[in-house]
Amino acid sequence: MSTTLFKVVRSHAAPAIGARAADWRDDALCRSHPNPELWFPKGTDAVSMADERQAKQICTGCPVMAACRRWAVETREDSGVWGGLSERERYNLRRRARSRNTDPAVRVLTFPSIKDAYKALTQKTGRHVIWTGGNEVKVGKARLTPNQVAWQATRRRPPVGRVFTDCETDGCVRHLNDQAMRQARDTQKREAAACGTRSGYQKHKRLGETACETCRQANADADRRLRNTGTTTERSAA
Template sequence: MSTTIFKAGKSHTAPNTADRATDWRDAALCRSHPDPEMWFPKGTDAVSMANEAEAKRVCAGCPALMACREWAIESREDSGVWGGLSERDRYNLRRRGRSRNTEPAIRIVTFPSVKDAYEALTQKDGRHVLWNGGNEVKVGKARLTPNQVAWQATRRRTPVGRIFTDCETDGCVRHLNDQVIRQAREATRRATTERSAA
């Protein structure tokens, strides 16, 4: 869709972006963050360093982290935090001659509790709760999967066996089951089958 804007006898046609293909920027967590300036600290004072650390923490749980990082390195972006790397981090990578394929491994952010990890790395979407973090989260000294974090943050009992998702929505960590739930379902299914056979 193209829109023509009339102003003081001049007209301008806005670019047609309605049919634009989605890219990594559409999935970036910083797009919906209430303080986008946090990704562009203005110095090395305590407040700026705290903003940079918080921006990196949000980046660590972002699904677009690697694409954002690659873009910043390839385009030689010289300001702000991109893909969890500050301008200093990117400069040091370039100075050492490291390519994007030999970058250091992504650091896993450590959270003080499963509630903190759950609140930072999930987003409610109607009936679903979508995971926006990586495949592993560090809580204290323990490394947990997204399903383990979600279970522990929202349930009052310890899971039995492995935790699986019951949902076909990608990334949903709300609809989970463990061995107790699976066994109860199987018992209900068997009882229903026996009643219908009788």
């Protein structure tokens, strides 16, 4: 669960300015970078790890890296690279800090099962399920984030890759997505973009599907252009 000052999970532009006074966020390099996805690697494959290394390299040249890192650790930001540190590196920093802290109030809560943790630390509010505990719980020997607890307690399959919130409501752990869901969405977007073209019509046929109306019309238009001009390409007006 993220306790960030802003609620756009998949954007790394430093927290929204709003009406606040000027501070470190104004000078963050990530605010103007053309590819903010670098700071949110999608997995542990070679490409994702290369993105993470590139993001960290940019962070090393950022004039507010120290302030960004301090903010991310203090607010328990659990997604992406902040201040040159990954989620795992920030988690390790907090774990070492906890090992030196004897205050019972800051200890990680332990539960016998994921279901028990979910039941004890969530509250249903309308369409949302709000996490009311801390940023980490312990089940057996495993330490889990709120998103991981909620996913495993409510879904029939384990998550693929990292689990992110998919909701604008702060603290909601009902609306989540994992890498498999994100990839499926990307595929759907690509397939939807292909509709309305001759290639889209041909794809329907290859899959043994009934072509949609937009694809049938696009194919008919391409055939007409082929008969009239010798090419299926639509020529722009001079």
